[in-house]
Amino acid sequence: MRSPKSPVLSINGLIKDVGPLSSLDGKMLRVVSGVSLIAERGEVTALLGANGAGKTTTLECAQGLQKRNGGSISLLGEDPAEAGAGLRARVGVMLQDGGLPPSARPLPLLRHIAGLYANPWPLEDLVGRLGIDTFSRTSVRRLSGGQKQRLALAAALIGRPEVLFLDEPSAGLDPQSRQLVFDLITELRDSGMGIILTTHLMDDAQRLADYVYIIDAGRNVAEGTVQELLQHRPVEDQDAEHVRTLVFEAPAGLDVAAVLPAGVEVSEARAGSYTVTGALTPHHLAALAQWWEAKGIMPASMSLQARSLEDVFLDISGKDIR
């Protein structure tokens, strides 16, 4: 684990059991078995993992919503399991399911929550920033997924927290809302807030996170900055640094491999959709292009990708569906 600078949250060897479960003959199920992490002030720390990996449970133990069975947690220097109103005033939480009453209207609800703090974020400013003013009188149950998400974010921010927990913040957001929310998160980070978010979307982590913990089956499996993680590669594939993937669509049944120098993999996943993977060079691309020119083939689509966080994630946590 990295060494702490000015951490807002540090978790050490967290253990959480749930149950007893009838599906396990009345035994307990260990959903978190030894997660450790550090989240710094002024950084976005992402917990990345598949559904059921233990991300939300880890967060809920840190928020004091669930009692842990082992390990230690320090949130702004206090144990969240014994937190009082003083600590809760400094921490903002956006839950995965929102946690907003369906019959409530956004503005009165936010005004109510603001009243629980001594120095809340000025309501009009926050409401304007998140575009809530356009639906401030519509009941929560009639809001779209993205509107609900923005309202839940406002509810988490109204107390001007030092630490912000976001559980799957981009769920249900349309591209515009997503941009709005991501810009705000980045701005809050730059102003010194410590932000901890969970996501199963690589793109979120890649765009937002300063530091990423990959969680799988209740454990840490990898961590680092996005750049560090992108350099991760399996031992058997040490020159993966230059690996690119080219995907193109063309008439079915072409013998693409015959045109390319050895050392790359070619597959035709479905008729007419070709994937070329390997240490591609301009030479490969030129060979392909000349061949297409000679045969009069114009690909219907074509894309070239470097290694993504998703590839890293799949390498590390396995490709099995859980």
Place this chain on the structure above:
Amino acid sequence: MSAAALKEQQQPATLLRRVLLQGKYEALTMLRNGEQLILAVVLPLLALVGLTVTPFLDGMGSSRVNVAVPGILALCAMSTAFTGQGIATGFDRRYGVLRFLSTTPLGRGGLIAGKVLSVLAVLCLQVVVVGTVALALGWQPTAAGWLPGLGLLALGAAAFTSLGLLVAGTVRPEATLAITNLLWILLGAMGGIVIPAERLPAAAQAVIHFLPSGALGESMRAAFLGGAVNGGAALILLLWTVIAGAAAIRWFKWN
């Protein structure tokens, strides 16, 4: 980023302010809900008028309305504290509202204190509305009955709030809805709350004395009809409050 950045550490509002705010918010939510209003005000008023124009309660006291009103006030407490509050809490639990609010400075303790406060606030309004209509119908309460009567009503509300929280915190909200509504009808009709146990089947009477509905109905009538404190019934209410409260603390699931 001027708005978010705070020079000093954020502080919670005072405990009193947090609880008062939550109480006000929940009371207004309850009063804005049409179904809750029917349960809290309309049905008790219909029962009051019904018992005043029919001979059910004849011979039990100085007038029909005098016998009916204490039981109707008890029914109001059951409506608001048990059924109304139970259903609201059950759905708040489903939608994660309880979990979210317990991460704010309000916390779990403040949340429950706010609920109790909102029940008491709505109950006060019910007493005013029912009392006004009852006075118009010729109600003549014993002056000495007000103090013990309102005290017992608050104790009854505490017992029913504990029971409502116990149900809401342990079963699905749909089940809470069904259980609390069904019990409201059963206890309202046959639990000794508006119709005194003496007018119900002999076999049921022994049980009714030990029900929170029976104990509250009987002690309210003793207070407002004769200015008396029914110590036994008050003790039963207290026991229900303590036992249901302890059970709710033990088994209430926040998520």
